[in-house]
Amino acid sequence: MWRSEINDAVLDLVAAQRGERVVDIGAGMGAGVVVAGRSGAFVVAVEPTPFLRRVLRVRRLMQRARKRIDVVDGSAEQLPVDDRSADAIWAVNTMHHWVDTHRGAAEIARALKPGGRVVLVDEDFQNPSHPDYERVGSEHDSDDHHGFTLVDAASMGELLERAGLVDVEADERLLVSRPVIAVSARAPG
Template sequence: MTIEQSPAPSDVADVYDGIGQIYGSAWGPNYHYGYWDDADDTSSIEVATDRLTDMMISGLDVRPGQRVLDVGCGIGHPALRLVRTGDVDVVGISVSHVQVAQANELAAAAGLAEKAKFQFTDAMDMPFPDGSFDAAWAFESMWHMPDRGQVLSEIARVLRPGGHLAIVDVIERGPVSPEGRKVLDHVCENYAVKSLGTVDEYRTALAANGFVDVEIRDISDNCNRTLAVMADAVETKYDELAALVGEEQATSLLAFMRLSAVTPEQGYLYLAAVRA
């Protein structure tokens, strides 16, 4: 298998500030995967992405008035859904100034600026006091982190004892074939992905950082359809994408999204845990 694609931006902020803006205009406000119940589920991407958000909200088990940390907040749409559903206060962090500005604008437009605040912050070195949050979540941001263990250590530090953590993330599923390895390596090299974790690595890192009552579910079969659906959506914005990266790159980006959707070694997990 040959993967023909020139490099996409390698910096996390560059990915989301550039190509990500086109993806978002085609995809909608949820910059994350969707969840379908089974192969016969014909839910729209809007329904499927909100369904995954609701799964994460359930994992946090928050109560009104609590304070939640959103690690890698994107443009804040899941956070605003959490605020509305749980009546909580959210602080979202991102390394994209563009996304932070958009998230604060969305919160203001929704009348939720006092409940949802977003700021530029490195998740590996957060400026928050110990025990200052009741819960935390990370929506597909952990695969961009240079050191997931360090991020989990920081999350554990800023969570109070008994605080809940929920994560969804793209992962590596073994055994990995040579063809699958090419796809996974290409993802890491071209999409500002530092590395793809595994279920076992997450279990080890969570235990090392004081998390208990760990629930991990491989939900790849429910979520990997996202990539094919996203390719269809982005194709409707082909001219904008080609203007940004060139026609050859635009065509190869779409082809790679479709290839990733049928690569079983690229998986997706949901986890919930409690800070001891």
């Protein structure tokens, strides 16, 4: 949770640049936030869980980039950022928590600047080839949604497209040797 290879790989895809405004949806303990902060970007860490926001705020204080990091209450369905204000948005291992993926896609489209980019990645822990399958995935059969919305790449891609984003790519692939659902797109312009 402090650092994760999957967040490092997603941040490579996001390629946050110095001075950009970027948003981590469901930032957790900030594995992606600190990487983006080091790149010189201004980071909005959106986190709905009060305990995780507290942890992340303490972690923020230990970062050189702390003045460029904001930790805020919010969710995919309610992004606390202005319209057309984000150069890049990403989410790692949160899509399966979103209660309304339609609303989440609309929020991303609203918040992105023209030309802004989004990368959404969820690890597929229920795939036996996932290195943590025995520990996490095998406890739940595929019909056990344990209260979460199961997300598939194609339908999330469609939602982003319907929300007005372009260059949508949605697939299942390996990222740092882990099976993931990956969806990326950008705002037109």
